[in-house]
Amino acid sequence: MQERQDRTLARLVISRASAFDLVAGYFLGGLAVGLVQGAILLVMNAVAFKLDYGDSPAALAAVVVLFAAFASAASILLGTLARSGAQADGLGTGLTMTLGAIGGLWWPLEVVPAFMQAIGKALPTGQAITAFHGLVGRGWGVAETAPLLGGLFAWFAVVFAIAAWRLRRQVAA
Incomplete structure (x- = not known):
């Protein structure tokens, strides 16, 4: 967004950088x-609150990586x-909240109606917090x-594909 406003995206396009x-x-x-x-949140919670993240650092790392990947793709799409x-700030804040x-x-x-539980569990935030x-x-x-990691990966893949397609179209225009 900022690159379009500052017209630096046009400079990037004429450089040797590909889409x-x-x-x-x-x-x-x-x-x-x-x-x-x-990483900062995990370390601070472990140190300040003595939080034990369980016996599967691989699963913990996978959740963090996949959610960060989704968030990065979502920011490109926005x-x-x-x-x-x-507008980007408003959309980002609204979507995050x-x-x-x-x-x-x-x-x-567990405290919301069943239909809201189903919606919540289908969202990337619901999958990450459940994990x-x-x-x-x-x-x-x-x-x-x-299964939750698969869901997070699916969210990332779909959002990234749409974001990449839209960004390539803007670069080509």
């Missing part, structure tokens, strides 16, 4: 930010949809989290 390079760069930058944020920085609330980050999904709850509170491992 793939631009998509990969935006994605990897967002992924790096998400992974650093996730950037291609927004017409201004203010909505996914958080419906996905069970604000209150347990975290299972890892921390129920002793889950990779096998138990595998």
Whole structure:
């Protein structure tokens, strides 16, 4: 979004960077930010609150990586949809708050009606928080989290494909 407003996207297009390079760069930058944020949260909770993340660091890492990948892809998609920085901020905040609330980050999904539980569990936030709850509170491992990891990967793949397609179209225009 910012690159379109500053007209630096046009400069990137005439450089030797391909559309793939631009998509990969935006994605990897967002992924790096998400992974650093996730690592900080995990370490701070382990140190400050003595939180035990369970016996499956591989499953924990997979949840963090896949959710960060989804978030990075979603940020690219929002950037291609927004017409201004203010609109991007509003869309991002609105989407984050909505996914958080419906996905069970604000209150347990068990306290909402069954149809809202189904919606919440289908969202990437619901899948991630369910996996975290299972890892921390129920002793889950990779096998138990595998369906949720598959769901997170599906969300990432679909959102990334749409975001990459839209960004390539904007670069070509």
